[in-house]
Amino acid sequence: MVVKAAKLHTSPAGIHHCQFSVEHRSTQVEANLNRQAFLRMQVVATGDWSQHLTRELIEGREVKIQGFLNRHESRNGNPILVLHAQHIEMIN
Numbered sequence: 001m002v003v004k005a006a007k008l009h010t011s012p013a014g015i016h017h018c019q020f021s022v023e024h025r026s027t028q029v030e031a032n033l034n035r036q037a038f039l040r041m042q043v044v045a046t047g048d049w050s051q052h053l054t055r056e057l058i059e060g061r062e063v064k065i066q067g068f069l070n071r072h073e074s075r076n077g078n079p080i081l082v083l084h085a086q087h088i089e090m091i092n
Contacts, residue, residue, distance in 0.1 A: 003040060006057035008050070018050035019043070020057050022065065022083075042072075045085040053088065062091035 004021035011017065024039045043065060045053055057063070067085040074080055 002057050002059055002061045002063060005059050006054045008054045015046060016048060016050050018045040018053045018057070020053075022063065041081065041083050043067075043083045043085050045088065056090055057088075064089040064091060 001023050002020055003023045006018050006020035009017045009019065019042065021040060021042050024037065024041075026037045028035050028037045065083060065085050066087040067083050069081050070084050071079050072082045
């Protein structure tokens with residue numbers, strides 16, 4: 001689910017970047033026991049296809065995202081994992 005609405009940025013090279021945050025909650029089985037899984041993660045979609053996403057990726061929207069993880073640095077230098085979206089499917 002989208003928890004931070006999408007914002008569109010354009011790099012000095014003219015490349016479009018759409019950034020937003022998602023949350024995942026589920027119950028997983030580990031060692032035959034149920035475990036609650038919870039994650040919030042920043043997502044970035046890059047390229048021309050990302051321009052229209054800011055209208056669709058609003059808070060509360062359910063999405064399915066495919067892509068890859070990459071390391072970024074926060075403003076204070078701490079490493080963070082970011083999901084680079086290659087395909088986004090709107091669920092609701």
